[in-house]
């Protein structure tokens with residue numbers, strides 16, 4: 001490299017900025033699927049179909065029946081920091097999955113992206129962007145909703161591509177992401193298909209649930225975690241200091257040898273949070289041996305003001321204003337349910 005007499009500060013162009021941002025949001029195909037499915041949910045979709053090939057490396061296509069994107073808005077949807085979900089005045093009160101306006105431009109920077117969309121009362125249009133270069137908006141055919149297709153993720157960044165794992169491992173990660181979001185949205189139907197090598201296999205399917213939230217969640221957990229979980233799960237419903245805990249936690253007899261079936265959600269968002277996992281563990285401390293792990297799907301809901309979701313670009317980390325209260329709620333809520341189940345079991349034996 002040439003040595004400069006003094007450093008020159010320059011403004012990076014949009015394409016470079018998008019590529020840098022993409023590095024934070026999009027680690028692997030599963031992160032792209034997460035962003036696209038979240039967009040579909042935010043759009044009010046009732047049916048979401050995800051198609052992948054080769055672990056998502058060559059193809060990711062997400063189809064939804066949500067509100068769609070107007071033709072005039074298509075280029076804007078691909079612009080950085082452009083979002084319909086917040087107006088920037090209230091970052092402490094976020095109720096949608098998205099708000100950063102970064103996913104679509106990032107996807108356009110790392111692969112060949114095509115969006116086709118139709119809003120009610122208008123015709124469908126599509127736009128394509130590849131390597132950060134945008135083509136013009138064209139008429140297309142589609143019913144109301146949106147199809148976003150990403151081909152050849154990371155094709156322009158071979159270093160990144162090399163870090164991906166096998167197709168099988170990437171497909172598994174995609175499945176995990178879809179299942180977590182499916183647990184968070186029991187009233188939406190999800191179908192995940194793998195079209196690698198030309199044939200089409202449905203690898204996950206969860207039909208839309210009906211009824212009240214508890215029934216719907218129970219039905220959804222049955223399709224995601226299996227009948228055994230559903231039959232061994234205790235309903236959880238507890239409140240404390242502005243936090244509401246709901247969900248299902250399995251009896252100690254239905255535990256696992258690894259901490260692989262613990263699903264936590266904060267205000268409907270799947271999260272991986274050490275504090276919450278620690279609280280879950282602590283709740284079962286007296287009823288599980290050290291090498292066993294509880295199975296649970298727990299939802300913490302609170303005023304968005306009480307939790308910051310803007311900690312990390314992927315938003316899988318959260319920060320509570322009062323972590324102690326949340327921890328206390330989880331430990332006491334679960335212990336209470338476990339104790340009640342224990343009493344019921346012993347009284348049945350006595351009968």
Ligand code: ADP
Nearest residue numbers: 039043077083084098099100101102103104146
């Ligand atoms: P964000 O979700 O943070 O707003 P994105 O880059 O993911 O940012 O999307 C940009 C905008 O494009 C969204 O705010 C939304 O208006 C629109 N959009 C994206 N995906 C969809 C979809 N599936 N249906 C309807 N609108 C969408």
Ligand code: MG
Nearest residue numbers: 035039098103
């Ligand atoms: Mg988004």
